[in-house]
Amino acid sequence: MTDKNRTKVEIYGQQYTIIGTDPASHIHLVASLVDKKMHEMRSMNASLDTNNLAVLTAVNAVHDYLILKEQFELLEKQLQHLKE
Template sequence: MAEKNRTSVGIYGQQYTIIGTDPANHIRYVASLVDEKMREISSRNPGLDTSKVAVLTAINAVHDFIKLKEQYELLEKEYKLKD
């Protein structure tokens, strides 16, 4: 079993300790992307509270994930057809 690491990160003005098996630099990178997206959403919608900014950030992230997954599955099917 992989050893778990504790990594402190700042996201949208709050400090979090993330525990996981990924390297600290990866966790910091992910946190920086979340922070960047939250700040982007907040700047476009300055009246939103932190909870709403967080939910919109999560929705954006899941939307992007689903689109990438669909593209991956399409490419995978195309690749299998070529074999």
Template sequence: MTDEQKTRITVDIYGQTYTIVGTETSSHVRLVASMVDDRMREISARNRYLDSSKIAVLTAVNSVHDYLKLKERVEQIEQELNKLKG
């Protein structure tokens, strides 16, 4: 991957500015950052005593949990589809 293929996007997440470098479109990166920011603010609203590091870890844990559940569901759907094809 060359530097020409990478984009550099500055986003704000939970009051902090981050520069994200990658190959995704700027709109995709902004959407991801917005979703992370929203999730962190949801967790913070329910747990006002937590500092930002703990909020970030809980956001990561919740996001990976959601990812694994979705991955499991996709695998189930793929199995069902394969049965229908067979």
């Protein structure tokens, strides 16, 4: 059984304890990127409350993830064709 780490982070002024198997340095990086994205989105729309800001940040993160996933899959297909 894999041991889980408890990592304390701050995102948008709020303290969180993240429990998982990833190294603390990775969790801190993720939290830092989420915090940065929330501040960027807030600067574009100061009227957003924290809940809406969090949801929009999540939507943007998943959007970026899906684009990168599609690009990765395309590159995998291209690489596969080169191997054939």
